Amino acid sequence: MSDCIFCKIVAKEIPAQIMYEDEFVLAFKDLSPQAPTHILIIPKTHVENFLEAAQHQGMNDQIFTGIANLVKEQGWNPNGFRVVSNCGSKAGQSVFHLHFHLLGGRELTWPPG
Ligand code: AMP
Numbered sequence: 585m586s587d588c589i590f591c592k593i594v595a596k597e598i599p600a601q602i603m604y605e606d607e608f609v610l611a612f613k614d615l616s617p618q619a620p621t622h623i624l625i626i627p628k629t630h631v632e633n634f635l636e637a638a639q640h641q642g643m644n645d646q647i648f649t650g651i652a653n654l655v656k657e658q659g660w661n662p663n664g665f666r667v668v669s670n671c672g673s674k675a676g677q678s679v680f681h682l683h684f685h686l687l688g689g690r691e692l693t694w695p696p697g
């Protein structure tokens with residue numbers, strides 16, 4: 585999608601600190617980190633949210649496989665991180681290209697705001 589900032593990151597038209605990449609997904613550091621570890625994992629294909637992703641065979645699985653590969657590759661402690669996706673503006677979604685936030689490296693409280 586031509587005016588989507590995350591599509592531009594996928595196309596390498598704008599820079600990002602890429603942490604993981606495979607055929608289907610890209611993971612990069614959030615510009616405005618909310619925790620010592622704050623990575624965004626996105627599908628390379630533009631979809632707005634995970635409900636739309638469910639219409640693409642295997643896409644949500646590919647994202648979660650990418651997250652697991654990233655955590656394994658980085659050697660992060662699996663005891664203490666959170667994966668969250670804001671679905672819609674009322675939930676705080678501000679970029680309408682599906683992304684999962686991976687947050688860790690500090691105590692994470694519940695419920696989130
Ligand atoms: P959300 O509010 O759930 O849609 O999350 C969007 C996230 O994208 C925010 O945490 C932003 O800090 C992050 N973000 C926006 N633009 C960029 C960018 N160019 N590179 C990295 N992260 C970004």
